Amino acid sequence: MVQPLTGKPIRTSLMRVMSDLAAFDIFLRGSAVGVLFLCAVIFLANGPRTRKSLAVVLLCLSLGPYVIVSSPGIDLSEGPIRFVLVMIAGVIPVLIYWAAIELFQDDVVIRPWQITVAVLIVGTSWLTQLQFPLGVVRGACVLIFFLHMLKIVVSGEVEDLIAERRRFRRWFLVWLLTLGIIITVIEITHLDQVLPYWVFPLQASAICLSAATFLVWSVRVAPDIWIEHSAASQRDINPNPAQAALIKRIDTAMAAGLWREEGLTVAQMAAKLGTQEHRLRSAINQGMGHRNFTSFVNAFRVHEAQAMLEKPEMAERTVLSIAFDVGFSSLGPFNRAFRSQTGKTPTEYRNEALLREE
Numbered sequence: 001m002v003q004p005l006t007g008k009p010i011r012t013s014l015m016r017v018m019s020d021l022a023a024f025d026i027f028l029r030g031s032a033v034g035v036l037f038l039c040a041v042i043f044l045a046n047g048p049r050t051r052k053s054l055a056v057v058l059l060c061l062s063l064g065p066y067v068i069v070s071s072p073g074i075d076l077s078e079g080p081i082r083f084v085l086v087m088i089a090g091v092i093p094v095l096i097y098w099a100a101i102e103l104f105q106d107d108v109v110i111r112p113w114q115i116t117v118a119v120l121i122v123g124t125s126w127l128t129q130l131q132f133p134l135g136v137v138r139g140a141c142v143l144i145f146f147l148h149m150l151k152i153v154v155s156g157e158v159e160d161l162i163a164e165r166r167r168f169r170r171w172f173l174v175w176l177l178t179l180g181i182i183i184t185v186i187e188i189t190h191l192d193q194v195l196p197y198w199v200f201p202l203q204a205s206a207i208c209l210s211a212a213t214f215l216v217w218s219v220r221v222a223p224d225i226w227i228e229h230s231a232a233s234q235r236d237i238n239p240n241p242a243q244a245a246l247i248k249r250i251d252t253a254m255a256a257g258l259w260r261e262e263g264l265t266v267a268q269m270a271a272k273l274g275t276q277e278h279r280l281r282s283a284i285n286q287g288m289g290h291r292n293f294t295s296f297v298n299a300f301r302v303h304e305a306q307a308m309l310e311k312p313e314m315a316e317r318t319v320l321s322i323a324f325d326v327g328f329s330s331l332g333p334f335n336r337a338f339r340s341q342t343g344k345t346p347t348e349y350r351n352e353a354l355l356r357e358e
Contacts, residue, residue: 021197028204029067035211036060052102059095062088090125094118097145104152106291107340117141159293161285239287246283249273259300260327266293298337301326309350319346
């Protein structure tokens with residue numbers, strides 16, 4: 001006679017499954033922490049301590065504590081160790097944002113609103129651990145950063161001349177943003193308190209896979225992206241004949257004033273030179289050492305603006321009119337490009353130049 005099933009075997013099987021999931025989850029998280037630590041070590045040993053590489057190192061080191069404290073299978077109780085790890089994990093959205101803008105922007109300028117949002121994210125995260133109900137405020141600030149990152153990724157692709165970075169824009173950061181937004185929504189709504197246990201190994205798998213993929217990609221292209229070089233040091237001194245011929249045509253066109261065209265794009269320049277867009281990008285990046293098309297064009301515009309600002313007979317001309325003359329559509333971009341190239345504002349540069357003439 002077949003005996004009816006009792007609750008005890010079922011409970012035993014469930015406990016065994018839960019135990020296996022917990023062990024698998026801990027294994028994945030340990031692997032993720034190891035990969036993140038390895039990534040930090042490689043970046044530290046991979047050249048000069050630039051702001052770009054520092055952003056990656058700090059992000060990798062801070063993700064480790066998050067991986068640990070976000071697992072229900074790792075019991076740290078409510079002691080000081082857990083408190084410190086949670087505090088470190090609270091900085092992660094800011095570090096993700098910092099690393100992303102350092103990757104996708106060559107001349108990063110941190111503005112007051114970005115500092116304000118970063119302080120709010122960190123401050124509300126820490127206050128939440130002290131039982132202040134500020135999770136929604138923190139989540140809103142995190143979403144602001146993530147959405148701004150997405151804007152940077154999308155809007156900067158056209159101007160980006162580094163092929164590997166352009167490809168990276170299209171898939172990896174989108175994945176990272178998706179993961180970050182999902183985690184943020186879960187934290188805001190406290191869904192992590194009711195999620196089934198099998199979700200946590202999936203989370204650990206996603207983090208581990210993301211970390212490993214980024215490590216492989218970033219180490220392979222680090223010299224081109226993460227270590228800051230001058231344009232001269234990046235220039236290929238031995239371009240192939242076809243690229244050398246294209247570079248000569250680029251130099252001729254720019255010397256003839258092609259840079260004066262307002263809103264000049266890579267596609268427009270390629271059409272004028274009768275070449276393919278990807279060949280033009282490669283020639284300007286690898287053959288001439290420039291990382292961004294707008295910066296490449298602006299270098300000619302700023303050089304011309306310097307010459308105009310130095311002339312005493314043009315002292316009555318406004319800076320705005322000079323900006324228009326050299327191809328800028330407004331004063332803000334002109335001021336930023338001028339300061340980036342010369343270290344001074346146009347007005348400061350003009351005043352110093354005219355003083356030398358006296």
